[in-house]
Amino acid sequence: MDTSIQMKAMxxxxxxxxxxxxAKPHEHFADQWSADPAELGVCMTLIAKALGVAQPTASRHLEILVQAGFVTVAKKHRWSYCARNEPMIAEYLEWLARELAIGKGSQGAV
Incomplete structure (x- = not known):
């Protein structure tokens, strides 16, 4: 994955x-009736509502998170459901920890 896209996402x-x-879909999206938010993900409409933004705005932010690999999208019927991609988030955090490590031997280009 391109870490520059991931840094942009973050x-x-x-x-x-x-x-x-x-991270806590049952806590934040308990009113989702169309699918279990922990199993399938959270409907994009509910994410926009939780953020207090228009759906196109939420969709643009979600698209950047998808490009970074941090969110996956599953389609069911008319709806798109978003879920965290935990392995990719963990991989990014490990990469970031290595990059910011004190005493790191090599320095990458900025």
């Missing part, structure tokens, strides 16, 4: 908030 408080909300 540079927005709205996108970080989306990841926080999706």
């Amino acid at each position: 540079s927005s408080e709205v996108r970080v908030t989306i990841l926080r909300l999706l």
Whole structure:
């Protein structure tokens, strides 16, 4: 995965908030009736509502998170459901920890 896309994804408080909300789908999206939010994911409409933004705005933020690999989208009937991609988030955090490690031997280009 391109870490520059991942860093862009994490540079927005709205996108970080989306990841926080999706971390506890039953807590934040208990009113989702069309599918279990922990199993299939959360409907994009409910994410927009939770953020207090228009659906196209939420969709754009979600698209960046999908490009970064942090969110997956599953389609069921008319709806698209979003869920965190935990392995990719963990991989990014491990990469970031290595990059920011004190005493790191090599320095990459900026």
